[in-house]
Amino acid sequence: MSIDVRAIRDRRLRQRTGKPNRSALQIARTSSIDHVNRHWPQNLSGFQARGIVNPRNMCYRHSVIQSLLHCPLLLQWIATHAQTPMTQCQWAQPPLAGGPAPAMRCPLCELRRVCPQYWCARPSNAANATNIRQFHRSVQHLQKVVLYGPTGSLPTNPASQGDASGFYQFMYNVFQDATPATVNPAWMEQAQAIFTLTIQPRLTCKNCGATTTQPSVDQDELILQLGNDPEHIKDLLPGFFDDTIVTRNCPTCGVSGESTQANLIDAAPEILVVHLQRTGFNRKKGQFFKITTPITFGKWLELTNYQTNRGSTLKYKLSSVICHSGNSMNEGHYITDALGPDGMFRTSDRDRWKIKLPDFLAPVKTNVDKGPDSGKDFHPYLLFYTKNT
Numbered sequence: 001m002s003i004d005v006r007a008i009r010d011r012r013l014r015q016r017t018g019k020p021n022r023s024a025l026q027i028a029r030t031s032s033i034d035h036v037n038r039h040w041p042q043n044l045s046g047f048q049a050r051g052i053v054n055p056r057n058m059c060y061r062h063s064v065i066q067s068l069l070h071c072p073l074l075l076q077w078i079a080t081h082a083q084t085p086m087t088q089c090q091w092a093q094p095p096l097a098g099g100p101a102p103a104m105r106c107p108l109c110e111l112r113r114v115c116p117q118y119w120c121a122r123p124s125n126a127a128n129a130t131n132i133r134q135f136h137r138s139v140q141h142l143q144k145v146v147l148y149g150p151t152g153s154l155p156t157n158p159a160s161q162g163d164a165s166g167f168y169q170f171m172y173n174v175f176q177d178a179t180p181a182t183v184n185p186a187w188m189e190q191a192q193a194i195f196t197l198t199i200q201p202r203l204t205c206k207n208c209g210a211t212t213t214q215p216s217v218d219q220d221e222l223i224l225q226l227g228n229d230p231e232h233i234k235d236l237l238p239g240f241f242d243d244t245i246v247t248r249n250c251p252t253c254g255v256s257g258e259s260t261q262a263n264l265i266d267a268a269p270e271i272l273v274v275h276l277q278r279t280g281f282n283r284k285k286g287q288f289f290k291i292t293t294p295i296t297f298g299k300w301l302e303l304t305n306y307q308t309n310r311g312s313t314l315k316y317k318l319s320s321v322i323c324h325s326g327n328s329m330n331e332g333h334y335i336t337d338a339l340g341p342d343g344m345f346r347t348s349d350r351d352r353w354k355i356k357l358p359d360f361l362a363p364v365k366t367n368v369d370k371g372p373d374s375g376k377d378f379h380p381y382l383l384f385y386t387k388n389t
């Protein structure tokens with residue numbers, strides 16, 4: 001059991017000022033996962049991750065799986081799935097016709113099984129070669145479960161390339177629903193503490209100046225719109241959080257007119273997925289296209305000033321970057337750059353090689369020297385961050 005340093009800090013601050021330094025929702029969310037360790041599982045020290053074979057364009061799913069498997073808190077949390085009556089599996093039941101065997105229909109159960117095989121010790125010895133075969137079988141099985149599972153269909157045809165963001169959203173729902181709320185409502189709270197960004201819109205009337213708080217909105221990603229010019233990620237934040245103009249009927253003065261809307265963070269997730277919106281629409285041609293604008297970002301992302309309660313720092317550390325090459329997000333190839341206990345690595349299909357910080361942070365990845373799309377440009381698409389505590 002780890003000591004919650006923040007809880008102690010918060011208590012001290014409350015004692016001094018009499019005010020909490022985080023929103024009530026944030027305090028509740030954080031306390032729901034205080035029992036989960038935030039460090040890499042101890043048995044992984046000195047271990048390496050593996051590349052994943054991608055039959056039939058599976059890179060859009062496996063890039064997401066890899067990013068998820070590089071989040072220490074998530075590894076610790078999914079290890080608790082289906083281990084006690086309170087974490088019982090929603091989907092451990094008889095299969096649908098043609099589906100996998102009973103108790104094998106839960107993507108989360110499969111992910112838990114894949115995890116210790118994904119992280120391996122010495123890549124050279126014979127036992128490890130067996131583990132690699134087992135690992136690839138387990139990954140195939142995970143994909144079958146995703147296909148036949150009861151958790152709702154994937155947004156795309158299972159045989160074709162899909163959007164990595166769509167697959168992340170699928171996994172987001174799996175995490176939340178893995179234990180029924182009737183059995184243990186705390187499970188979904190934990191899933192939300194890990195992944196859900198809760199936004200509270202606030203409208204300020206331009207006529208009378210009154211501010212009204214709107215109902216909160218839960219999001220699985222922070223979507224940032226890219227423009228035509230290269231920008232730093234910090235410069236994209238105001239486009240989402242800061243004042244946009246909306247027209248409405250003001251409940252205070254009764255005038256129908258312009259209000260400014262600010263979107264503030266009421267609860268920030270432990271794992272934040274930043275989605276760089278790369279799909280644009282060409283009105284003239286009536287078709288979608290990929291926005292290839294380069295984006296600059298650092299190892300850290302600070303969101304302190306975008307909270308409903310700014311009493312404490314909100315800072316994230318970059319954990320992995322899913323990059324895409326191709327003309328639309330539903331074709332081409334995905335690769336993952338990730339930070340693990342063994343350093344920074346780039347993974348393209350089953351190839352995995354060490355990279356340096358400038359590669360990890362590159363606005364466009366041009367030096368991809370392995371895999372089917374070597375020589376092509378890869379654009380950062382999904383950025384996985386872990387909350388700094």
Ligand SMILES: [Zn+2]
Binds near residue numbers: 089092109110178
């Ligand atoms: Zn399960």
Ligand SMILES: [Zn+2]
Binds near residue numbers: 206254
């Ligand atoms: Zn008004």
